[in-house]
Amino acid sequence: MMAADQALPGVPPSLSAKVVGSFAYLTVRDRLPTILTKVIDTIHRNKNKFFEEYGEEGIQAEKQTISLLSKLRNELQTDKPALELTDSLQDKESWNQYLHRLQGDQESVSWFKSPWLYMECYMYRRIQEALWLNPPISEYDVFNEGKTQSFFESQQAVMASCTYLEGINKNVEELSKSQLYEHFNKLLQVSLWGNKCDLSISAGQDNSQKASPIDSLDSLQPFILVNDSNMLWSTLMSAQRPRQSGKSTAGRVDIVLDNAGFELVTDLVLADFLVSSGLVHEVHFHGKCFPWFVSDVTANDFQWTIRQTMAANHKWMSKSGYRWQSYLKEGVWSYHDHPFWTQPHEFCDMAADAPDLYATLKRADLVLFKGDLNYRKLTGDREWDHTVGFDTALRGFGPAPLCSLRTLKANVQVGLQPGQGEKLTFQEPDWMTSGKYAVIQFYIPELEEQV
Structure with missing residues (x-):
């Protein structure tokens, strides 16, 4: 196996703290x-x-x-x-x-x-x-207080998201394809901007979502540097498979989670819409085996969030929580963790180092990777030129069509137009680390063969 930082032809070095001031x-x-x-x-x-x-x-x-x-x-x-x-x-x-x-x-x-x-x-x-090494406190989650606080401080935004979702679900059968696409786009962007609520970037300071996320989408639109949402939609449409009975069966989406708190709720709302609209028939969530990067989702966080949503003193929030619990009971939703997600590997190592996980992702019709750390691992966290293609930076990783939903909080970003990165650097030197900008960046493996 190649050493992680070994210089390969055309592969830039890893980002490191060697560079003073970086x-x-x-x-x-x-x-x-x-x-x-x-x-x-x-x-x-x-x-x-x-x-x-x-x-x-x-x-x-x-x-x-x-x-x-x-x-x-x-x-x-x-x-x-x-x-x-x-x-x-x-x-x-x-x-x-x-x-x-x-x-x-x-x-x-x-x-x-x-x-x-x-x-x-x-x-x-x-x-x-x-x-x-120190039982009996081995299972203690040192980041739990911050995650819990972030969830409760984002209650207004959670209520607004669940209310919007219930509004869609009431007449989901009557929605036209273009209306479905519009709702899909909105909830995809809510999930994208939910990624701003990251407690590791703020070193544990309050970073909750106070306002209604739906209301702020239009003003955030200009800050999405790459927006491949139409390609995601096409992928979901092509995953609708006709069955012999004459009905069609939808595909499977995997979501590789990032933060607990409000971001997790936005992921659950998106997953609920995908199922209730008939766009997909199952969603597999992937989280961490143990507390990680301050606010990342563990199995406990996942279950706790659904229980809290069910127990909420708010009609639509509680209703959403009960529906999510039933999705899990019925196997429509499932939660998985794997040691690979809490290891330092670039994802291009996954096929060799975690072949079982790679095989699991291959069964998905679409894999959504949430957040900054997943983006760093997708691209190897290297000194890529901004115009290098996302496909190049993935270095062969492509178990299924995949998309990164990420607000920028680390200085790696690929797939930009010529001059786009330079212009941003001139206007805002910290554009790659401020969390102000975002990408919805899509890749489909072996596109040539599928055209």
């Missing part, structure tokens, strides 16, 4: 230590809870976890080499092998000198290690 550098220098400090504070604040639940053992575990995390923070701030993992989690060997691959390509793998994508993923895996 976004990667500022992330490693400032944002990551801030996140670690908040994790340490959260564990310390919950000391009494651990004592109530586990007695003296809980206090001991809290102290030892904080000690390991403080050591990790020191390693980060002093640019120490990355260490092998020592826990007994199922992905330990895979992580350690990946580290060896990187070490084969450079003298030392360390925080400021190595690929930023790897080092940032590594930090979250080391947080998990610190907890795992």
Whole structure:
């Protein structure tokens, strides 16, 4: 297997904190230590809870976890080499092998000198290690408070989204194809802009959605730099398969999730519309095995969000929640996690390193990748020229037609028109990291053969 950062012909180097002043550098220098400090504070604040639940053992575990995390923070701030993992989690060997691959390509793998994508993923895996090595608090989600707060502070926006959805569902049978397309476009964009609510980019600061997302779509339209939504629609239309009975059967959409809180609700609303409109017959959601990048969705977050929606004191929100629960019971919706999503690999490694997951995605008619981290992994988080094609940056990854729904919060962006990136850089030097701009970027594998 090729070392992750090995220079290949035509493949630029990985973004890294080597470049002083770059976004990667500022992330490693400032944002990551801030996140670690908040994790340490959260564990310390919950000391009494651990004592109530586990007695003296809980206090001991809290102290030892904080000690390991403080050591990790020191390693980060002093640019120490990355260490092998020592826990007994199922992905330990895979992580350690990946580290060896990187070490084969450079003298030392360390925080400021190595690929930023790897080092940032590594930090979250080391947080998990610190907890795992200290039962009985191994299962504690250090990011849960922020995710919960983000959900409750976005209640108005959640209600507005569910109300809009119920309005569609009331007369979904009577809608024309063009009306369906209009609703699809709106809910796709709500899911896109839901990605602004990212707690890792704000280092855990409040980043909830207060206003009705539907009302702000027109004003946000100019900030979508690439908009391939018509290609998504065509893909969904072509997934309608005629059956012998004379009826047609719709296809399957997989959604690779990003953030919990309001963004997850926007993904559920979109998935509900796809099913209730008959555009698809099943939706597979993919989340993380453990807490990751502050606000990413885990199985607990997914189930908790549906339960909260069901319990809401709001007619349409509660109704939506009950319908989502029934989709899960009936198998129309399903939630999956896989260790690959919490590993540092570029997605072009998936076919070799997680062939079972690649095979799962191949069964989809369309895969939606939510958010910034997924985009970084799709494109390898490299110094690509902005005009390089999305297909080129994917480097052979294409289990099925796929689309990235992403607001820009890291300095990698491909598939732009000539001069578009330069113009944006001139007007707004931080356009790639501010979360103000977005893309709906589509790729269909082997297009030549399908034309």
